[in-house]
Amino acid sequence: MEIWRRNLYILMASQFLVMGAMSMIIPFLPLYLKDEMGVTDPEKTQLWAGLIFGINFLSAFVMAPIWGSLADKVGRKIMVLRSGFGMTIVIFLMGLATSPLQLLILRLLNGTVSGFIPASISLVATNTPKERTGYALGMLQSGAVSGSIMGPFIGGIMAEVVDYRTIFSLTALMIGLATLVVTFAVKEVSKPEPAQERAGFLAEGSHIFHRKPLPILFSVGFMLQFAMLAPMPQMSLFVDQLGAPGGYLAFFAGLVTAVTGSANMLASPRLGRLGDQFGSDRVLFFAMLGAAVSFVPHAMVTSVWQLLVLRFLLGLCMGGLLPSLHSLIRKNAPRGKESTAYGYSTSAVFLGHMLGPITGGFLAGWIGIRGLFLLTAGLLVAGAFWLRSGLRRSAASESRRASSGSRHVSRRVVNSS
Template structure:
């Protein structure tokens, strides 16, 4: 097997475990807090929201830092740092005895995370350019599969082995996945071979954030996640309003999410390969337009079955979004700074993950979830126009596509 394929398949499996571990806590977090003595419903909801969200807050802050280190020390070592670190934190989470301890551990977990952007960077820089779209699509499938199966497995295991044992088991699996990466993944394109220049973390960051094309891509990543996740917390209430068959609200609310993820997982490799042939920018624009068009009828459905069909079609479109975005970031990143750029891109995505549900919740109070679907469609159409017009304009000249020395960047 070609080395890049072997790396891809191993990192796909590892991403499945990592994303599963990050989402496995969702179904039983309020119950875990009750076990710790937080029985008041309002306090339980408050703690659950803070504990779940703080992981993404610290990941948002630290992603560029770990990306910069990956460009200096290597991408594989960053994957291992994150994998082994999260393994230890997961085991410690099983030993937590108070909500404060749990919150601090989730904060630490986000701080040392970076497995996903490091894996994306490693695959993108060690895969032939003509196969990057396909490889990133496959990697996306692994992560999405983990996100889908994580809550399901977490809920099932909570009934069988208890809450704390889930954390021990997850920590052990993350450790095993990291060992597999250690022994079987090989990074051919090392930072030394790229002869990357560094003017320091802040100077490099300033240079990257002054690249108009990269800013467009970061904004697109934020907008995608903001729009896609905005209606997500309201979906169970929408399912209840539409009338879940047999009164199985929780089941159909979960199914609505699952079919979207399954379609995403199915479409990602195909659309990634299509991006290699016709251009990732085209795939991204068309997928955003199609997603917007499928969001519009969300506002007018009259039963759950119609909603399920639309969510599946939406998931097919979503399969072309993040892989195309990652491929475009790889194409436009300055030589030797790919991981740093992916770090900033991940921060933008994390910010969208956090802000989308918050703002969506506030908007729902004023315009109802049906109105929120229409706003989401408008945001996606705006993003498609932005990518189409922004990436077709002249970009930074070739001679500027290396990181400047400190004196040049400070003058800039």
């Protein structure tokens, strides 16, 4: 098997394990605070759960560009291992925490050392032939999404069988095993080139943001995550409003999320392959428009079954979003700075992950969740045309620069003659 294919399949399986392990914790986090740490006041439990959940993304948002820059200097595989073994230790310690403050500090530290997923994306993107990058990143997306679907389900079952602290130990074990597999089975062929002198972190960041297509792609990444997650905290309430069949509210609320993820998982490799054939920019543009069109009838549904069909269609469109975005970043990043570019992209996505649910919850109080669906659709349409116009302006600028350079060379040739 070709090395890039072997790397892809191993990292895909590893992402499944890591995302599954990480999301196993989410369903019982409030119960862990209540039963193991004695936080019995419901308001305090929700407050601590929100802080502990969100602080991980805050520290990851800050650290992602730093780890990306370091990956371009020392290698991408070592960043995968750093993150994997670091999270293994920190999550094991979470199972030993005795107070909400200790758990909060450990989640902050977990976000600081995290980065397994973006480091894997960077490793695959830089070690895969350019003509297969879209397909490879789509496969990675499938592995991560399938893990995030199965994780809460498995975590909920395990919480009924073993105590909460044991689940943290098992989560750490899964991440550790995935990292060990990467250690011995993944080979980094395309390694950072040695350089006598490298620019500092701020200079590298300035160089990235002056690369015209990249800031546009970062803003689109933020917009995608913001738009997709803004309605999510309200979905269970919406299912309740529609009337869950048989009164199984928790089941159908989970099914609404699972059916979207399942469609995403199925569509990602196929849309990635289409991106390799026809251009990732086209796939991303039409996937954003498709997602927007899917959101509009969300505001008009009258039953949970209608909502499930629309969430499946939305998931199919979502399969073309982040893999296409990552492929475009790989294409436009300066040579040798791919991981730095992915670091900034990851920060933008994490920022959308933090602000989307908060803003969506606030706006839902004013316009309701049906109005929020329409607002999300409008945001995706605006983002799609912002992407297209931005990339066209960038391409036109590059064409003018190349033409100017050609004229300059021709002038020098004539003068020398």
